[in-house]
Amino acid sequence: MPEPVTIILNGERRPVAAGSSVAAALLTMGVAARRSVSGEERSAVCGMGICEECRVMVDGRAGVRGCLVTCRDGMEVRTNG
Amino acid sequence: MSGGNPDVVIIGAGIVGAAIAERLSAERLKVIVVEADCAGSGATAAGMGHVVVMDDSEAQFALTAYSRRLWQEKEACWPKAAEYRRPGTLWVAADAEEFAAVEHKHAWYGAHGVQSEILTAGDLAREEPQLRPGLAGALRVPEDMVVYPPAAARWLVERARRQGAVYMQGARVEHTTGSVVTLASGTVLHTGGVIHAAGAQGGHLPVTIPVAPRKGHLAITDRAPGFLRHQIVELGYLKSAHGHETESVACNLQPRATGQVLIGSSRQYGVHTAAVELPMLHRMLRRALEYMPGLAGLPVVRTWTGFRAATPDGLPLIGRAPQCEGLWLATGHEGLGITTSLATAELLAAQMLGREAAIPAEPYSPSRFGEKSAHA
Numbered sequence: 155m156p157e158p159v160t161i162i163l164n165g166e167r168r169p170v171a172a173g174s175s176v177a178a179a180l181l182t183m184g185v186a187a188r189r190s191v192s193g194e195e196r197s198a199v200c201g202m203g204i205c206e207e208c209r210v211m212v213d214g215r216a217g218v219r220g221c222l223v224t225c226r227d228g229m230e231v232r233t234n235g
Numbered sequence: 236m237s238g239g240n241p242d243v244v245i246i247g248a249g250i251v252g253a254a255i256a257e258r259l260s261a262e263r264l265k266v267i268v269v270e271a272d273c274a275g276s277g278a279t280a281a282g283m284g285h286v287v288v289m290d291d292s293e294a295q296f297a298l299t300a301y302s303r304r305l306w307q308e309k310e311a312c313w314p315k316a317a318e319y320r321r322p323g324t325l326w327v328a329a330d331a332e333e334f335a336a337v338e339h340k341h342a343w344y345g346a347h348g349v350q351s352e353i354l355t356a357g358d359l360a361r362e363e364p365q366l367r368p369g370l371a372g373a374l375r376v377p378e379d380m381v382v383y384p385p386a387a388a389r390w391l392v393e394r395a396r397r398q399g400a401v402y403m404q405g406a407r408v409e410h411t412t413g414s415v416v417t418l419a420s421g422t423v424l425h426t427g428g429v430i431h432a433a434g435a436q437g438g439h440l441p442v443t444i445p446v447a448p449r450k451g452h453l454a455i456t457d458r459a460p461g462f463l464r465h466q467i468v469e470l471g472y473l474k475s476a477h478g479h480e481t482e483s484v485a486c487n488l489q490p491r492a493t494g495q496v497l498i499g500s501s502r503q504y505g506v507h508t509a510a511v512e513l514p515m516l517h518r519m520l521r522r523a524l525e526y527m528p529g530l531a532g533l534p535v536v537r538t539w540t541g542f543r544a545a546t547p548d549g550l551p552l553i554g555r556a557p558q559c560e561g562l563w564l565a566t567g568h569e570g571l572g573i574t575t576s577l578a579t580a581e582l583l584a585a586q587m588l589g590r591e592a593a594i595p596a597e598p599y600s601p602s603r604f605g606e607k608s609a610h611a
Contacts, residue, residue, distance in 0.1 A: 191458075191493045206457075206534075206536040206537070209457070209534075209536075217457050
């Protein structure tokens with residue numbers, strides 16, 4: 155197993171498996187990517203860029219589909235972003 | 236509904252069928268609604284939900300103005316999910332020629348008792364700062380509304396059920412006459428009358444009706460509250476929507492209650508597959524960006540399509556089907572089905588119950604196309 159990388163999730167340092175997508179990392183940690191209009195927690199459904207349910211903020215950029223981005227060391231991820 | 240045959244079977248629980256079911260069940264008629272998919276899933280789900288008064292003909296005006304009033308009268312009834320709001324419409328003029336049309340439209344509405352106001356270029360920039368600079372102005376129609384059509388249709392079906400209507404979901408009609416409806420499941424319903432409210436889907440009918448599917452695309456962005464305040468329609472829309480080119484697009488933007496921006500519109504004849512077509516979507520989004528460049532910064536989270544039921548003269552078919560006793564039509568509403576659904580239900584109910592309607596029904600009579608369209 156390669157060494158884990160560390161992302162900064164909502165301000166907290168969290169180790170994740172190297173090569174994980176952001177969506178996979180969030181699912182592994184049990185953290186929802188976003189909340190729906192009615193306040194329900196949402197996470198990746200399709201994992202391939204179609205469903206738009208895993209949108210998060212990555213390094214200050216809003217609306218990024220977590221399933222299409224691979225975790226990098228020091229990457230800042232914000233849910234509900 | 237107690238025992239015995241229904242008075243009427245309504246085919247289709249889109250916004251039109253649902254409105255009719257609600258209206259007729261309120262009159263204590265025994266109503267069965269058969270819906271192949273689920274309520275509000277067809278053209279209703281592909282409508283923007285813009286409740287708008289139109290002025291392209293006296294008949295179109297009469298129907299849309301009457302129906303908008305009916306939406307407004309129900310204001311207190313709509314559930315939160317129906318997202319009933321009144322942002323008003325801005326008919327945007329790109330140049331001096333279109334601004335002349337704004338002035339004409341303003342005078343016409345005024346003469347017909349519809350409130351509207353002219354916005355200069357400066358007013359328009361203040362009202363909608365995301366519009367590109369250099370537009371000539373706009374006409375604001377403050378009482379136009381926006382609803383979320385599938386939720387409105389579901390609520391109408393629910394209310395019809397509370398009034399005794401029977402709702403059969405997932406029931407596809409194989410064939411119908413004016414008195415016998417045969418479902419794909421083999422179930423046969425005997426009824427006093429049949430109302431076809433299934434939009435452009437008429438394969439089950441014993442007669443041919445002058446309705447053709449006209450495909451449309453929609454796109455919706457992520458939430459961006461405050462980005463846009465009014466329903467924004469380019470005045471060129473009137474040309475493209477009511478012309479008969481095979482393909483056209485127009486800038487039509489709507490602020491949803493969630494803060495999302497709903498983007499339309501496209502019109503295509505002769506296409507029968509529901510897939511999103513990227514070249515058409517591209518054209519539509521390009522048109523929207525020409526008017527509102529800042530949209531480029533909002534991620535589009537969904538795109539989808541639907542089929543409007545278009546008639547040769549742009550007016551719906553409301554009334555008895557020629558050459559088929561017992562069969563009634565409530566279709567052909569094209570891009571105005573959400574707006575005109577409630578008036579359609581009133582007009583049809585009045586005809587079925589032998590009462591006088593609030594507006595003359597003749598302009599929408601299916602018999603206006605003569606007998607030649609009658610037999611399959």
